[in-house]
Amino acid sequence: MKKVVFLVLAAIAASAFADRPKYVFLFIGDGMSVPQRMTADEFSRKSGGGPLAMNAMPFSAMTRTCSSDSLVTDSAAAATAMACGVKTKNHYAGVDPEGKPLVSSAAAAKKAGVKVGILTTVTITHATPAGFYAHRKNRGDTYGITLDLADSGFDFFAGGGLDVNPKNALKHKQYEACGDACEYVRSKGYKIVETKDRFLSLKPGDGKVLAMFANGSLDAAIDADGSQPTLSEMVAKAIEMLDGDNGFFIMAEGGKIDWSGHGNDSATNLRDILALDEAVKTAIAFQEKHPDDTLIVVTGDHETGGMSMGFAGTGYALYLELLSNQTMSVSKFGDKVTAAFKANPNLSFDDVKPIISKAFGFKFEGDAKKDKMVLSAEDIKGLVKAFEHDIEFYRAKIEENSKYDGVKRYLLGGECRLVMSHKCGIGWSCGSHTAMPVLSTSKGRCAEKFSGSLDNTDIAKAMKAFYE
Ligand SMILES: [Zn+2]
Known part of the structure; x- marks a missing residue:
């Protein structure tokens, strides 16, 4: 009898993940389209590192990025599309064009009992992470976004600081100073961690965590001095903290790729892409241990800078x-x-x-x-x-x-x-975003759902469907 009960329970446990991956990694390179990925790839090949892991995945998709009000999206509308599956206006995070709150893949995962981690190299209240947990018509309302972060109940946040703007804080009468934002986060049961040492010594069972290693964004990879964790270290810690019977959903953003794209700073751009690729490799190492249960998707939210691989001065050479x-x-x-x-x-x-x-x-x-x-x-x-x-x-x-x-x-x-x-031989056409599509690549369980020709909203639709 005992054996029968065990077999039934085992069958139920197996069927819970029958049509979805137990572990989901979504990597987003902010401002990372084909030229950014391929410049870093060719650089890596030339310096003996081989092709980027993110580019060597078996499935790929050209991905359309426009927002509801422009062919050229900003990061908030793009994140909302990739997280919630709905096109919205530029500057809107986690709300539809009318301002109505949307449900993200991360929130759907959380509701289904899956543990959720949100990681970034820029401020944790920045547009891309905010698209997964916040509901604001103004991406600059970092105070309101902080309140949403605390209310999300997600298990693990790591990245730069809250970047709370006191002017925004004043609009929310009950919390009038920056310090109160942290107080609110703590009141919702989060442990706030601010040093790399404390972060690396976190253990599963430490409860909900907000780890932030700077007031603003983290250092660009080219400037890193080891005092802040790398994105790869954050992914490794998230895996350790979130692994369990119900699996996890991890969104990890290489946020500063976009900044050096705006600045047309080629070397800094490619170093941040290589750092994102290191984080992808950490996920791949996990996926290889759990090949039937793990999905990895790597994409960008839009192109930044109008980067081109070729410039008048170098002719047919790079x-x-x-x-x-x-x-x-x-x-x-x-x-x-x-x-x-x-x-x-x-x-x-x-x-x-x-x-x-x-x-x-x-x-x-x-x-x-x-x-x-x-x-x-x-x-x-x-x-x-x-x-x-x-x-x-x-x-x-x-x-x-x-x-x-x-x-x-x-x-x-x-x-x-x-x-x-x-x-x-690298050209840049502007200091802003462009409408060029991005490349999405994927590997592992259900990776085929992220192939062919995609709209950025399709990424959210496929991921939300895992948890419905
Ligand atoms: Zn940007």
Whole structure:
């Protein structure tokens, strides 16, 4: 009799996952379309790392990204489409075009008893993660989004900070200061973890967790100094914390790919894609242990920057390996130059040459025909012009009542990143998003549902159907 009961229970347990994967990983590269994925792929092949794991998956789909009010989506509308299955207006997160709250795949999973983890390298209240748990008509309402995070009841959040804007906090009368947002999160039973050490020592059974390792976003992968966990480490910890009888749903976002896309910073862009690929590999290692139960989907929310693999200057060639010479993001380089201005407002171009060389690997002397990192006279002219503008702009900022009427932002980093992209043969057409479709790839249980030609809403529809 006991044996019969056991067999019946075993059959019920097996049937619970008969038509759905027990474990779901959804990876989203923000601003990651085909050129971003393939630039990182070709770079990886050239440097001996082989093709990206995310590109070597057996199923793929061209995926349409538009929002309800524009062919060019923003991240909030795209996340809502991929999470909830409904096209909405740009800037709306987790609500339809009328502002009505929507149910996300993550929320459906949670309702079905599945554990849910939301991970990102930007702020945890940013548009992409918010699409999975929040219901706001304004993606900038990070205070309201924080309240939604706490109310979601999801098991595990990790990434950058809450980025709560005090102006938004004031709109919610009961919580008037940033600190109160954290208080609200705690009141809903979350343990808040703020250091990598504490994060890595978390154990299953520690309850609901909100881990945030910075006030704003995490460092770009190219600038990482080891003080914050990588996305791959976050995925590994999420697996450890969420594994159990009912399985898990994990959304992990490479959020800063988009930022370097906006900044047309090729090397920083590809390093963040490689970091996302490391996280995908962690999921694949898990999938290989649970091949019949695990689904992995990797996609992007939209393209950023109008990136192209080819540029007028390099003809029928690309020199992606040159990107390995860049050692920091353009944004960090900018910080270093302004720090140098601060230390000496009478700095000359010669003084910043070593900073440029260290950041980008450019050489100011040598034979440009033999060594591609040697700057041409034309390149140097452009850098000097940008430097002269920047030092004047810096001095104007420290002089009171300045009548400075030039471009009111620093230009040298932008000039360096253009020289770098053009040496490699990478073109950028804009600093915003584009309507280019993205590539979705998938592997494991039910992966075939994410192949062919997809709309971004199809990703949510297929995932929600697992839990209905
Ligand atoms: Zn963006």
